[in-house]
Amino acid sequence: MNFRDFFVVLRKEVMDATRDRRTLMRLMIPAVLMGPLMLSGLSGLIASLENQAEQREIVVSGIENAPSLRNYLERQTYTIKAPPVDYEAQLHASKLSDPVVVVPKDFEADLQNGETPQLTVVVDSSNTRARAGSRSIRGALEGFARERTALALAWRGVPGGVTQQVEIEEFDLANSQARAAQLTGMIPMFVIMAVLYGALTASLDSTAGERERGSLEPLLTNPVSHGALVAGKWGAVALLGMAVALLSALGFIPAQWLIKSDSLQAMFRFGFNEAAIFWLLQLPLATGLGALLMAMAIRSKTYKEAQAGSTLVLTAVSLSAVIPIFNPGGDAPWYYWVPGLGQSLLMNRVLRGDELLVSQLVPGIITAVVLTVVGLAYVARSMRVAAAR
């Protein structure tokens, strides 16, 4: 292959693709902005949850029926609020973000008589914020119940410990970065899609588009090897994919300033180092899938036909990231061989602050090399046939 010809084709294809400003912007804006926007939206949710916890507010319906509960909650520095009249409807419609504790009418009398009165925590599990708050409220109510039990036992001369023979303590193994990764787990997918969108137009335009315009036939009447032609086109495709990926990865750095939650901001550490690693991890995708997209498109007579084919690749890649959900037993080694899924897992490791292992990096690179070689050989072979038709 002639490197001079390769660069001539590469330069022209990059220039051609970057001239198409409108398409480029349309692809780039969602690719670059989606991730950061999602991140800042998510941080808003977390901030409001934290707020809820800090405020120590509890919404109780019928608190006048339970002076002892009021006494307990006030000692725990909770502020008691009365619910709106239609709290059930509001919870269901996600307008109310606090679960509601309902106290029955004869709560106090039952308590005095040694009967077991019931407290109901009304929550709608489809209401994310209310569901998140219900855990701490249950904790407060259980504290009240424990205190009552201890008091009743003490009255009868029994030590309080008998009701709790075993003490349970929760110890969270996840470090703060791992906790953040739970929330930021979808970020890799946005970067992957950014690569694909960046590579998509160039790969279609330089194959099916070239056929549709009728410029492939004249191109092949130049004394240039098909290998150099195809490699130059592929180089431009990969380069554009990587350019959009770079923007997408860098976009997360300023996105951190939008994060409203202090604790999330502390947990989510995404600096230039992480951005650079994210970017480099996309190299197998941009090269391998770029070649794959070109190979799918060269057989299509029109741009439109090729677009339909490329949807297949895009869907397969975005679906591949879902595979671990069906197999919750942990990461299988073969995951790293799947383009898209492998990169998504690796990026998640970066977000968690875990080390990247060579055994996890190599499969993706091998997949990319195989896809590139096979894809480009196929495109080179098909080009003459395509031009002759």
Added chain:
Amino acid sequence: MIRIEHLSKRFVTGGGSLLKRTPKKIVQAVADVSLSAENGRITGLLGPNGAGKTTSLRMLAGLIAPDAGTVSVDGISVAEQPRQALARMGILGDAHGLYPRLTARENIAYFGRLQGMEDGAANARAEELAKLLDMTAILERRADGFSQGERMKTALARALVHDPANIVLDEPTNGLDVLATRSLREALRFLCSPAGGAKCIVFSTHIMQEVEQLCDSVTVVAHGRSVATGSVQELLAMTGETRFEDAFVKLAFKAEEQQA
């Protein structure tokens, strides 16, 4: 100098896909075409639609491999040394799409670079050709909004950028208006004159008048065969007609009778 000898090509169409089976059909696109084009002369490939002109020229351009026959350009075999042969030809094929986002100059210079020219040389040549083809005004414009004539001129300039000794044109006047056709004709006359470099020009057409006005030699093609070769006068004498159109119909029709 271009020599085409006993070229033949058949296409197999149909066979269908997995879902749809269609019976296979064998189409003999070119059965026996021979042509000899000398330097400093314009050689016409005249034939009705579907006679095999485009297929023959595609084989000349190395886009399709012939089943039988040989093609050589200045003594270089297209089948054996395709790149060397292509470097000696400027081809304006049936499809001559431009890159719409590139300017006329960039379109021309890109092909110049692919032909092995340096940036400066390719650009200088683009300007030179723009003067020859009267397209200086559109040189810096993007090809996106070009008219049919502007497109054709740009495509022709692109094919001529490396100053090839042999020029192959497939129905170049298709879709051009009178003025554009005239200026193309003048450009071709100049190119085959000693001042223009005494190029060997082969061009295919189905239009009688063009052949009468332009060609030094004509090869008539019908049903994939070259049926007659000679100057316009020789062909008239051969058929005993006074109008070239009648001569052409006789030649092509005779071939049809022979086939039947």
